[in-house]
Amino acid sequence: MSKQPFYAGGLRFSCIRCSACCRYESGYVFLSEKDIALLAAEQKMDRDSFLQTYCRWIAFGGGVEYLSLKEKTGYDCIFWQDGCGVYAGRPLQCRTYPFWDSIMVSAEAWERAKSECPGMGKGELQSMARIEAALEARLAEPVITRNKLGV
Ligand code: SF4
Numbered sequence: 001m002s003k004q005p006f007y008a009g010g011l012r013f014s015c016i017r018c019s020a021c022c023r024y025e026s027g028y029v030f031l032s033e034k035d036i037a038l039l040a041a042e043q044k045m046d047r048d049s050f051l052q053t054y055c056r057w058i059a060f061g062g063g064v065e066y067l068s069l070k071e072k073t074g075y076d077c078i079f080w081q082d083g084c085g086v087y088a089g090r091p092l093q094c095r096t097y098p099f100w101d102s103i104m105v106s107a108e109a110w111e112r113a114k115s116e117c118p119g120m121g122k123g124e125l126q127s128m129a130r131i132e133a134a135l136e137a138r139l140a141e142p143v144i145t146r147n148k149l150g151v
Helices: 033-042 047-054 092-096 107-116 128-140
Strands: 011-013 055-059 064-069 120-126 145-147
Touching: 033 047, 033 092, 047 055, 092 128, 107 120
Parallel strands: none
Antiparallel strands: 011 120, 055 064, 064 145
């Protein structure tokens, strides 16, 4: 018999749009090809212009770089303007928060993450199916990477 995940009974989460996850501190919004297509269309730009204007490459070592949105001075997300400026078409990483594999790995990780987000542990009960759909969506839409030589 397989063990049920800690979130089998669902978890409470409702975003209160406080912007704590998209302002004030440096962070990364990694992007899939679908994210780029949606955001570039919304900005009425082609892919290359969008990458040049709104994106940066982040290296964590190991020879691989990850494509992320840029930040403004002061660490606000490049699209933050009195709230999320692209909310309807925001990247999958934003849409699936806080149901990320790094957080859903354990009840302890979920409890730790609560200190970063006042919407976690309160509000709407999100079912296990919904949580797993978020995890699966991230797996189905991998973020864009390149090796350090850019080839
Ligand atoms: S920190 Fe949580 S509640 Fe605040 S905007 Fe981000 S997801 Fe929403």
